[in-house]
Amino acid sequence: MDLEQELYQALTRKDPPPGFADRVAAREHNRHGGLPTRWLAFAASVVLLMGAGAAWRQHQGEVAKDQVMTAMKITAVKLNRIQTHVREIRQ
Amino acid sequence: MKKLALLLAAAGLLAAQQFKLNLDHLATKASNAVDLSLAGPTLRLAARFLDTSDPDEAKVKKLLNGLEGIYIRHFTFKRDGEWTQSDAEGVRVQLKAPEWSRVVGYKSTEEGENADIYIRTQNDKISGVAILYTGAREFTVVNISGAIDLDSLADLSGHLGLPKLEQLPGKPIRKLD
Numbered sequence: 001m002d003l004e005q006e007l008y009q010a011l012t013r014k015d016p017p018p019g020f021a022d023r024v025a026a027r028e029h030n031r032h033g034g035l036p037t038r039w040l041a042f043a044a045s046v047v048l049l050m051g052a053g054a055a056w057r058q059h060q061g062e063v064a065k066d067q068v069m070t071a072m073k074i075t076a077v078k079l080n081r082i083q084t085h086v087r088e089i090r091q
Numbered sequence: 092m093k094k095l096a097l098l099l100a101a102a103g104l105l106a107a108q109q110f111k112l113n114l115d116h117l118a119t120k121a122s123n124a125v126d127l128s129l130a131g132p133t134l135r136l137a138a139r140f141l142d143t144s145d146p147d148e149a150k151v152k153k154l155l156n157g158l159e160g161i162y163i164r165h166f167t168f169k170r171d172g173e174w175t176q177s178d179a180e181g182v183r184v185q186l187k188a189p190e191w192s193r194v195v196g197y198k199s200t201e202e203g204e205n206a207d208i209y210i211r212t213q214n215d216k217i218s219g220v221a222i223l224y225t226g227a228r229e230f231t232v233v234n235i236s237g238a239i240d241l242d243s244l245a246d247l248s249g250h251l252g253l254p255k256l257e258q259l260p261g262k263p264i265r266k267l268d
Contacts (some may be wrong), residue, residue, distance in 0.1 A: 064129070064137035071127045071161045072151050075233050076247040078224045082206045085197050 109211060109219045109236050110185035114164045117230060120173045121166035129161045131237075150246060157238035168228040171203075182223050182232055183207070191221065203227040210241075217241065 029036065108128070118124045129137075134155050141152040166174070186193070186209045195208040204226045211219035220241075222233040235244070 061136050061140040064133045065140040067127055067129055068134065068137040068141075068151060068155065068161070069148075070125065071129060071163050071233075072154070072247060074125065074163055074165050074231065075161075075222065075235070075244075078206070078222050078231055078233065079208075079245070079247065081204075082195060082197070082208065082222075082224070085199060085204070085206070086195060089197060 108160055108162045109234055110182065110221065112162060112164050112232055112234070113181065114166070114178060114230070114232070117164075117166045117174055117178065120168060122169045123165075123167040125163060125165040127161065127163040131159050134158055134161065150243065154240060154243040154247070157240070158235065159237035160234075162234040162236070163232070165231045166229065168230075171227045173228070174225065174230040178230065179205070179223060179225055182221075186221055186223075191219075220244065 118126070138152050138155045141148040141155075143149045143152060168174070185191075186207075190213075191209045191211050193207055193209050195206070198205045204224075206225075207221075207223045209221040209223075210217050211221070217239050218237065220233070220235045220239055222231070224231040224233075
């Protein structure tokens with residue numbers, strides 16, 4: 001066999017052996033510890049959403065607390081002034 | 092569906108709020124305006140975030156126990172005469188017997204200040220407090236709805252950075268069951 005023929009055989013397009021695509025997919029699957037990539041992405045999204053939800057809840061709680069403290073401060077200031085005036089009148 | 096939810100939310104708000112506060116027109120004239128409508132769920136959420144190791148927050152947390160809502164309209168103005176007597180009368184007219192009784196009222200012509208404190212009773216228990224406080228450049232209405240511990244409310248004056256005062260005059264302070 002001359003060089004030209006060897007090159008021709010080596011470079012000729014060949015179909016992959018039967019089951020090649022399945023073996024590649026299985027190897028990729030094993031590379032991610034048994035979890036398909038889309039499940040990893042889904043899990044990451046869930047974790048992200050849960051984190052965002054907790055942060056939002058924390059934010060809402062802090063806002064509610066600030067509003068309550070403001071409300072109580074306004075009420076306390078008014079009560080304080082009313083009591084001061086009434087006490088002055090009584091004296 | 093969305094409209095129904097909004098209507099239900101509005102109905103819930105009105106149920107807890109014990110009188111109407113139609114004072115939106117004052118907000119446009121005010122230099123500072125505070126509009127707080129804190130219904131039960133907001134109060135319960137806030138209570139979870141109050142730190143009981145802080146004396147002020149612990150007092151407020153105790154006070155929140157049993158409250159159904161806190162509604163406040165507070166306006167301050169740069170000039171005299173921005174609010175009218177009809178604004179105050181619009182609040183007073185709703186705070187009538189037998190539900191409401193005025194426990195404190197004073198008028199200071201010198202300083203142009205007026206204040207009224209009303210309590211609402213149901214079945215011999217206090218179920219609400221209203222404060223109307225007006226000055227030449229100030230208009231404040233407070234409605235605290237629910238089972239109020241007046242001891243704690245009066246004790247607020249000794250907290251939040253304010254000097255401690257005596258009990259509210261008028262009616263003796265009493266605890267709710």
